[in-house]
Amino acid sequence: xxxxEFDAVYVRELEIDDIAPVYHLGEELFTSDLYPYxxxxxxxxxxxxxxxxxxxxxxxxxxxxxxxxxxxxxxxTKASWTYGYILWLGVSPKFxxxxxxxxxxxxxxxxxxxxxxRFMLVDTDPExxxxxxxxxxxxxxxxxxxxxLSMNLSKHEHYGRLIDYERQKAERAGYKRSRPxxxxxxxxxxxxxxxxxxxxxxxxxxxxxx
Numbered sequence: 001x002x003x004x005e006f007d008a009v010y011v012r013e014l015e016i017d018d019i020a021p022v023y024h025l026g027e028e029l030f031t032s033d034l035y036p037y038x039x040x041x042x043x044x045x046x047x048x049x050x051x052x053x054x055x056x057x058x059x060x061x062x063x064x065x066x067x068x069x070x071x072x073x074x075x076x077t078k079a080s081w082t083y084g085y086i087l088w089l090g091v092s093p094k095f096x097x098x099x100x101x102x103x104x105x106x107x108x109x110x111x112x113x114x115x116x117x118r119f120m121l122v123d124t125d126p127e128x129x130x131x132x133x134x135x136x137x138x139x140x141x142x143x144x145x146x147x148x149l150s151m152n153l154s155k156h157e158h159y160g161r162l163i164d165y166e167r168q169k170a171e172r173a174g175y176k177r178s179r180p181x182x183x184x185x186x187x188x189x190x191x192x193x194x195x196x197x198x199x200x201x202x203x204x205x206x207x208x209x210x
Contacts, residue, residue: 009068009103014051014058022060022070022090023047029090035125037148046088050074056115057084057108061091061100068095071104075117084112086122089131105138 014022023044030038050058050072057073069091076083086108091100109120124131126145153159 008063009098009100010062011059011103011107012062013055014047014060014070014072016051018060018067018070019044019047019051021067025067025070025092026088026090028093035128037125038128042088047072050087056111059104059108061095061104063095063098063100066092066094068092068098069100069104071108073108073112075112075115076121082116082118084109084117084120086120089122101134102138 026042026047030042032039047058054072054074057071057075059071060067061069061071070088071086071090072088073084073086076085086105089101089104091104112120120140122135122140123146124135126132132143
């Protein structure tokens with residue numbers, strides 16, 4: 001039965017029409033409440049960028065013509081070492097326990113070995129216990145945790161100064177808009193009207209004297 005399920009999973013390279021479905025499946029899987037680290041890093045440019053640079057390591061899995069999962073990887077060469085790096089692996093909830101992840105990982109590892117990789121890397125959110133167990137079962141080990149620190153910038157002193165500056169700037173802009181805008185042309189017209197009024201008044205006085 002397991003062999004039949006494994007054979008039912010069809011793996012192929014990511015195509016341009018797969019980019020949006022893969023991105024949306026990732027959005028469904030890498031949520032902020034469950035996996036904040038993955039949520040912070042996942043966006044459409046992750047899919048587009050790897051599709052453009054490493055298409056041979058960007059694979060999708062299908063079952064009965066439906067998107068069942070995806071894997072996005074790359075090759076890293078440093079000095080005499082060549083690493084295979086699995087950046088993203090996602091399996092649709094509808095196809096859990098169908099060995100989709102197994103076939104995706106096995107396929108991408110085989111490709112990377114053929115291209116000279118002699119060491120494999122993968123990372124995931126520490127809270128993603130299922131993924132850690134899965135990759136451990138696939139032979140990955142030597143677990144290292146990376147520490148991420150955060151800071152609420154709304155409590156930073158520079159943030160407060162910036163808010164005050166922006167408020168004052170907005171207030172100054174509002175004051176300028178409330179003042180009448182007088183151009184040189186407008187002032188000339190006003191002066192001309194005033195001058196004409198004075199001339200008319202002077203002529204009226206002369207006429208009354210005569």
